[in-house]
Amino acid sequence: MSDTARDRIFDRLRKAVPPAAKEFPSPELPPKTPLNHEEKVEKLKRLMEAVRSEVHVVPAATWTDELKTVLRKRNLKTLLYAPETYVGKAVTKAWQEDREGLPSLTLYEGEIETFKETLFYRTDAAITTTRGAIADPGTLILWPDETEPRLMSLIPPIHIAVLEAGRIYNTFDEAMQAGQWISGMPTNAVLISGPSKTADIELTLAFGVHGPRELIVFVLE
Amino acid sequence: MAEHQQNFDFQKNVVAALNDPQLRANFDFAMGSMILKRKAVFTDEIETEQLRAVGNAIRQRALRKLPELLERLERKCTENGIHVHWAETTGEANRIVLEIMQSHNATRMVKGKSMVSEEMHLNRFLEEHNFEVMETDLGEFIIQLAGETPSHIIVPAIHKNKDQISRLFHEKIPGAPYTEKVEELNALARKTLRDKFYEGDVGLSGVNMAVAETGTLCLVENEGNGRMCTTVPPVHIAVMGLEKVVEKLSDVPPLLRLLTGSATGQLITTYFNMITSPRKPGEKDGPKEIHLILLDNGRSRILAEPQLRQTLQCIRCGTCLNHCPVYTRIGGHAYGFVYPGPIGEILTPQIEGLHRTGVLATASSLCDACGEVCPVKIPIPELIRRMRDENYDLTGVVPGHGHKWNLPEVLVWKGWELVNRVPLLNLLSMKMAGLFGKYLPRIGPLKAWTSVRTRPRFAKKSLHEQVQMEGVEYE
Amino acid sequence: MRNYPEKPEKVYFFGTCLVDMAYPDAGMAAIRLIQREGVQVVFPRSQSCCGQPAYNSGFRKEARAVARKQLDTFTKPYPIVVPSGSCAGMMRKHYPLLFAGADDHDRITAFADRVFEWTEFMVHVLRVKLEDRGEPMRVTWHSSCHAMREMNVIRESKALLRQLQNVELVELEKEHQCCGFGGTFSVKQPEISAAMVADKVADIRQTGAGEVISGDCGCLMNITGTMEKGNVPVNGRHIAEFIWERING
Numbered sequence: 001m002s003d004t005a006r007d008r009i010f011d012r013l014r015k016a017v018p019p020a021a022k023e024f025p026s027p028e029l030p031p032k033t034p035l036n037h038e039e040k041v042e043k044l045k046r047l048m049e050a051v052r053s054e055v056h057v058v059p060a061a062t063w064t065d066e067l068k069t070v071l072r073k074r075n076l077k078t079l080l081y082a083p084e085t086y087v088g089k090a091v092t093k094a095w096q097e098d099r100e101g102l103p104s105l106t107l108y109e110g111e112i113e114t115f116k117e118t119l120f121y122r123t124d125a126a127i128t129t130t131r132g133a134i135a136d137p138g139t140l141i142l143w144p145d146e147t148e149p150r151l152m153s154l155i156p157p158i159h160i161a162v163l164e165a166g167r168i169y170n171t172f173d174e175a176m177q178a179g180q181w182i183s184g185m186p187t188n189a190v191l192i193s194g195p196s197k198t199a200d201i202e203l204t205l206a207f208g209v210h211g212p213r214e215l216i217v218f219v220l221e
Numbered sequence: 222m223a224e225h226q227q228n229f230d231f232q233k234n235v236v237a238a239l240n241d242p243q244l245r246a247n248f249d250f251a252m253g254s255m256i257l258k259r260k261a262v263f264t265d266e267i268e269t270e271q272l273r274a275v276g277n278a279i280r281q282r283a284l285r286k287l288p289e290l291l292e293r294l295e296r297k298c299t300e301n302g303i304h305v306h307w308a309e310t311t312g313e314a315n316r317i318v319l320e321i322m323q324s325h326n327a328t329r330m331v332k333g334k335s336m337v338s339e340e341m342h343l344n345r346f347l348e349e350h351n352f353e354v355m356e357t358d359l360g361e362f363i364i365q366l367a368g369e370t371p372s373h374i375i376v377p378a379i380h381k382n383k384d385q386i387s388r389l390f391h392e393k394i395p396g397a398p399y400t401e402k403v404e405e406l407n408a409l410a411r412k413t414l415r416d417k418f419y420e421g422d423v424g425l426s427g428v429n430m431a432v433a434e435t436g437t438l439c440l441v442e443n444e445g446n447g448r449m450c451t452t453v454p455p456v457h458i459a460v461m462g463l464e465k466v467v468e469k470l471s472d473v474p475p476l477l478r479l480l481t482g483s484a485t486g487q488l489i490t491t492y493f494n495m496i497t498s499p500r501k502p503g504e505k506d507g508p509k510e511i512h513l514i515l516l517d518n519g520r521s522r523i524l525a526e527p528q529l530r531q532t533l534q535c536i537r538c539g540t541c542l543n544h545c546p547v548y549t550r551i552g553g554h555a556y557g558f559v560y561p562g563p564i565g566e567i568l569t570p571q572i573e574g575l576h577r578t579g580v581l582a583t584a585s586s587l588c589d590a591c592g593e594v595c596p597v598k599i600p601i602p603e604l605i606r607r608m609r610d611e612n613y614d615l616t617g618v619v620p621g622h623g624h625k626w627n628l629p630e631v632l633v634w635k636g637w638e639l640v641n642r643v644p645l646l647n648l649l650s651m652k653m654a655g656l657f658g659k660y661l662p663r664i665g666p667l668k669a670w671t672s673v674r675t676r677p678r679f680a681k682k683s684l685h686e687q688v689q690m691e692g693v694e695y696e
Numbered sequence: 697m698r699n700y701p702e703k704p705e706k707v708y709f710f711g712t713c714l715v716d717m718a719y720p721d722a723g724m725a726a727i728r729l730i731q732r733e734g735v736q737v738v739f740p741r742s743q744s745c746c747g748q749p750a751y752n753s754g755f756r757k758e759a760r761a762v763a764r765k766q767l768d769t770f771t772k773p774y775p776i777v778v779p780s781g782s783c784a785g786m787m788r789k790h791y792p793l794l795f796a797g798a799d800d801h802d803r804i805t806a807f808a809d810r811v812f813e814w815t816e817f818m819v820h821v822l823r824v825k826l827e828d829r830g831e832p833m834r835v836t837w838h839s840s841c842h843a844m845r846e847m848n849v850i851r852e853s854k855a856l857l858r859q860l861q862n863v864e865l866v867e868l869e870k871e872h873q874c875c876g877f878g879g880t881f882s883v884k885q886p887e888i889s890a891a892m893v894a895d896k897v898a899d900i901r902q903t904g905a906g907e908v909i910s911g912d913c914g915c916l917m918n919i920t921g922t923m924e925k926g927n928v929p930v931n932g933r934h935i936a937e938f939i940w941e942r943i944n945g
Contacts, residue, residue: 006307009463009517013288016525024282027274029475047488112453112506120419137478137488146503150452154445172474182470185435187501188452191493196445199485200360200376202247202383203254204403209359209411210418211445211492232887239891546874550891583885586878586892587752588841603793609754625754634750638758641713641744642765654717669886673893674921677718684711684720685741693709693727694738 032170040135040168041219047138051194052207053215057165060220064094067160068102070216071125076103080119080126080156082148083107087129087162108149119151125158131189132167134175139193140217141175143186150188159212161192165221231580234555244380248552251379255543258486259594276479277598279472280534283464287524290433290466291515297436301498303511311341314516318343318425318458319350321512325456327352327422331414333440333447334358335427336374336537337460337516339559340572343425355417357446359410366393372553374560375484375539380552414446424450424508428461429536430476431513434469438513440494441480443487448494457499457508463515464524464533476536479596483538519572526618528607532567534597541591541601547584556581563591567604575612576621582608651683700820701775706736707817708776708810710766712783712913713745715934719913722934726779726814729936733822740769746778748786751794753880760794767791767807776810777817779936780912781843784813789846813843814936815853815911828860829945835938836866836905838896838919840912841874853911853935860942866903870895877918893922900930907931909938 035043045055058066071079079102082088095105103124109115128148131141140161144150153159169175172191176182181189196211207213238244263269283290295305308314314337322330330352332338344354344365356365363378364371366389371377378386383401390409391399397409429441438459440447451457467476481487500507523529542548542562553561558569558578566581582605591601608619613631615623640646658679661667667676689695707730715723727737744765751759766787770776778784788811795804818824837857839850857865876882876892883889896919900908906929910916913934920932 004307005309005313005517009307009309009515009521010288010291012517012521013291013524016521016530017285017287019289020285024278024285026278026282027271029271029275051487051491108505110505113455115505116419116453120415139489139493146501146505149505149507150448151506154448154452172477173471176470176474182435185437185495185497187496187498187504187507189495189497190448191489192491193489194491196443197491198359198407198444200358200363200378201386201403201406203251203376203379204383206403206407209407209444209446210357210414210449235885236887239887546876546892547885547888550888583881584888586841586874586876586881586889588874588878589845590841590872590874593845606752606754606756609752610756611754613754631755634753634755634758637750638761641747641762644742644744647742647744651717666880666883669883670921671925672886673890673925674918675924677917677921679717680720682720684716684723685739687720687724688709688711688727688739692731692737694706694736696738696740 034170035135037165040170041165043135044133044138044168045219047136048193048217050138051197053194053217055217055219057219057221060164063162063218063220064090067091067218068094068098071103072101074158076124076158078106078122078124079103080106080108080123080152082128082152084147085129087127091127108152112149112151119155123156125160126152126156127160127162128152130161130163130167131179132169132175133163134169134172134191136171137193139191142190142192144188144190145186153190153192154211157208157212158214158216160216160218162218162220165219229557229577231555231557231584234557235551238551238555243382244552245550247380247382248549251376252543252549255486259483259540259543260486262482262486262488272475272479273596273598275475276596277534279467279476280536280597283467283472284524284530284533286468287464287466290468291463293433294431294436294466297433298513301436303436303498303513306512306514308514308516309518311516311518314341314460314514315343315346317512317514318347318460321456321458322347322352322423325422327456329353329355329417329421330423330425331355331357331417331421331450331454332361333424333426333442333450334361334377335425335460336559337427337462338425339371340518341460341516355414355421357414357417357450359407359444362410362414363389366390370554370559372561373539373542374537380554418449418453421450421454423456423458424454425458425460426451428459428465428513429480430473431461431466432470432473433466436497437470438496439473440496441477441490441492442494443485443491445492448492451494451496452507455508456510456512458512458514460514460516462520463517464520480536480538483540483594483596523571528604529571529619531599532571532604534599535564535568536597538596540594540596544590544594546586546588546590551584556584563601563605567601567608570608570621571619574621575608575619576624579608579612579621579624582612648685651685654679655681655683703733703821703823704735704775706738706774708770708772708774709737709739710743710746710770710776710778710783710787711739712778712780714913714917715779718917719934722913722937723779725934725940726777726936729818729824729940730777730822733824735822738774742769746783746786747794748783748790749879751786751790756794763791763794767804770807770810773810775812775817775821777812777814779814779934780914781813781840781847781849782912782914784811785842785846787811813847813849813911815856816847816849819852819855824856826856826859826939826943828862828942830860830862830942832862832864833907834864834866834903834905835907835909836868836900836903837871838868838875838900838908838910838915839871840910840915843911844872849911856935856939857909860939863942866905868899868903870899875915875918877914879914882918893918897922897926897928901928905930907933907938909933909935911935
């Protein structure tokens with residue numbers, strides 16, 4: 001007999017299901033015909049818009065112009081960004097050229113413990129990269145890291161996500177295989193398909209309950 | 222109602238629920254909508270069947286290899302820096318949470334939605350120890366304000382309508398103006414809870430599935446409160462029923478699709494949160510510590526019996542509740558315990574014992590609506606029948622089995638058997654029914670039947686008698 | 697879809713205990729409609745009940761004893777036709793489970809394979825053609841849960857009704873929802889059952905149909921008993937009895 005909760009639990013589990021000699025049947029889903037590039041972009045856009053994401057498919061060369069147009073309409077004070085990423089670099093450059101009517105760029109300074117107040121109460125929007133996206137079921141993939149912390153995509157009322165169109169996968173499975181997730185999961189991987197929402201009151205859909213009210217996606221072609 | 226009921230009286234709860242027109246209307250509307258939403262996702266019957274077969278196989282494989290997978294999960298999580306704890310009972314799980322809180326001098330917990338924490342009655346436990354516990358899922362927040370328990374495992378406040386919630390917020394949230402606009406009610410909750418996330422010392426969440434292969438905890442949600450609870454506070458505690466492990470990362474996509482499609486009719490939720498480690502050096506946010514508490518609470522016992530084991534396949538999508546004609550009419554609280562509806566009818570008796578909760582197995586017409594939609598193909602009606610058997614079975618395996626055994630009922634069924642096994646008795650009883658059926662006294666079952674119906678009419682000449690008259694071979 | 701045999705010379709008819717006792721006219725109509733297709737009907741006298749009442753009530757041993765009686769009664773290799781989706785479902789889907797691990801399990805699955813619900817047999821095996829001789833009328837259809845989910849024969853039942861030219865079939869809004877019968881459920885949980893059947897009756901009324909047709913007499917007894925008690929002027933009948941009347945004018 002053993003004397004920790006763990007040992008007692010494992011004793012019972014091992015008695016309950018002794019090791020089986022054979023492998024277990026694992027039926028597989030029939031493969032689906034992969035979509036071509038245009039179809040993937042179209043599907044992602046359609047499905048994400050259906051859950052009230054705002055999706056702009058734009059030329060990679062001029063995407064910051066489109067970003068500016070979107071931001072000017074919203075009249076924001078601050079935009080949190082990560083200067084080391086390719087998105088951050090492009091934004092820095094674009095803001096140097098012209099920042100008329102645009103929010104001022106702010107940095108995630110220090111760790112959350114010291115940055116919390118600014119992040120929670122004085123940040124209007126944040127812009128992040130994405131690791132890719134999945135056409136079916138229409139979602140972005142984010143792998144936050146030291147340069148682009150987790151809460152950037154969660155706390156500010158507006159989240160702007162930038163996606164390279166070439167990184168749209170057909171399925172979640174395909175995304176995991178292509179990115180070799182199995183050999184090294186990050187601290188936190190997150191799929192995001194739209195703005196925060198709830199239907200807990202009479203099943204009435206409402207957006208922006210805890211996370212961002214708006215998710216704006218730029219798909220760079 | 223519906224606190225962990227010491228004096229659980231199902232019949233009383235049923236009658237009270239049926240006589241509450243507001244409750245009936247709320248559930249009728251909500252369940253109807255949920256059924257339509259699910260249907261809109263699973264449009265292709267053949268594809269859905271293939272997906273359900275895959276889901277079933279993944280869960281069966283996981284259960285069959287449970288000891289191995291749990292060891293692997295523990296090893297992987299530990300390597301990733303997650304502390305793993307084991308609890309045989311809900312009391313032990315609560316104590317582990319308490320110790321973690323105390324070791325950090327924490328006073329405030331923010332909670333994401335977790336049915337296992339409901340099973341633990343964690344809020345009550347921590348409040349008794351003078352901690353502040355804040356539910357942050359909007360539905361859970363509503364019922365916490367009202368001092369109630371969830372009536373549905375996915376939409377916990379579905380028994381309340383907008384007017385009821387409007388009044389509740391106005392009364393219970395300091396300074397809240399009265400409003401009936403859903404947007405404004407949500408904004409009130411957002412504002413209140415934002416401060417709580419800000420202040421929280423510890424965040425607690427459930428786990429929708431844990432991947433043994435990588436030591437990853439997966440959480441499904443729409444609001445973002447789950448991500449808040451698992452990212453903002455310096456300590457994250459995840460509580461999980463030990464059956465929720467899956468073997469491989471590749472098991473996740475099909476289960477995720479089945480879960481979100483069945484639960485809320487979504488192709489995917491707003492967020493799918495995969496947590497593999499606490500904050501690493503250089504990272505700026507995320508909890509510095511993650512604790513995973515694996516709860517047994519009867520599960521290892523359920524695992525031991527192959528038929529009952531299927532109960533543990535459940536991924537807690539709640540679609541069996543939505544499709545159940547009984548649940549739709551009596552709501553979740555009537556079931557008296559944490560898990561209501563069809564899944565509750567088979568899970569609750571196995572955890573709490575048949576002697577206390579075996580009556581739940583009577584709350585089904587065995588219409589099979591639950592079995593038809595279960596994303597992992599749990600044969601719920603078969604398991605309800607099993608609970609009914611165990612209620613009378615003196616040699617059963619479920620705790621409290623045989624509690625309903627009584628001579629009169631046993632004799633009635635023995636008599637029924639005899640009449641249906643011995644042709645002469647059968648003919649005789651038909652004849653008697655035809656002649657005297659209408660004089661049967663209105664007591665017992667007949668009284669129950671005739672409360673809303675006319676009494677059954679027995680034929681003067683049974684089919685047995687009639688077939689002999691014309692061209693039928695009566696052998 | 698299951699594989700259906702060619703039209704046989706003879707079939708067994710399993711009347712079901714409820715038809716035997718309370719709805720023999722439905723049973724006779726079902727038999728006559730089979731005979732009308734030139735198939736001989738065999739009615740073994742020692743048949744009784746499929747065993748479902750005990751099976752669903754926690755008395756598996758008693759259910760097994762009664763089911764055995766049917767196994768020993770319907771021994772010849774004829775198809776077994778059953779005028780009830782529920783009893784057919786019991787014999788076809790549940791006998792193999794009820795006798796899981798039995799020495800003669802092969803025999804039980806072979807038996808289960810021979811079981812057909814009456815409307816599916818009429819459509820797929822006998823391929824009946826019906827000529828309606830009745831006055832124009834509007835009816836609605838109640839699907840029993842087991843005909844729908846265990847036997848999957850609702851399309852067949854409705855196809856038969858749709859052959860009747862003067863009959864307008866108006867579907868229920870909540871056709872998929874149980875009427876609240878559930879055998880002993882209706883007396884063990886009478887309040888819930890009453891709430892369910894009340895909703896079913898309301899749904900039937902909103903169709904404006906003068907008659908509700910079903911393939912299961914248990915549901916019918918529940919629904920018509922409630923309508924009668926509540927003075928709802930809608931009839932209820934088994935599909936076989938209804939068809940027999942229509943084609944005979």
